[in-house]
Amino acid sequence: NILNRDGVLRINNVLSEETADKFREYVLEQQATAAAETERDPSLSQAYYGVENERKNRCDLQLSLLRGGYGAGEGKEFDS
Numbered sequence: 001n002i003l004n005r006d007g008v009l010r011i012n013n014v015l016s017e018e019t020a021d022k023f024r025e026y027v028l029e030q031q032a033t034a035a036a037e038t039e040r041d042p043s044l045s046q047a048y049y050g051v052e053n054e055r056k057n058r059c060d061l062q063l064s065l066l067r068g069g070y071g072a073g074e075g076k077e078f079d080s
Contacts, residue, residue: 031061 003009015023034048050062 027061027063030063031059034061 038045038048048062049060
């Protein structure tokens with residue numbers, strides 16, 4: 001199947017435009033935080049990225065959608 005083969009799966013029109021925009025903003029904020037923190041202390045790389053962040057054309061970023069992650073301030077899980 002596609003997920004096993006490619007490691008990702010695309011599903012169109014699952015999120016509203018507003019939710020997609022908020023989620024994108026959250027991801028970019030988390031990416032900036034991870035970059036700043038790992039610049040300061042490279043040993044944190046695995047905590048933020050799951051791997052050493054040495055890739056030039058790819059960024060793997062561990063995100064929590066629960067408990068302190070996206071939507072936590074509203075007391076809910078990810079909501080479309």
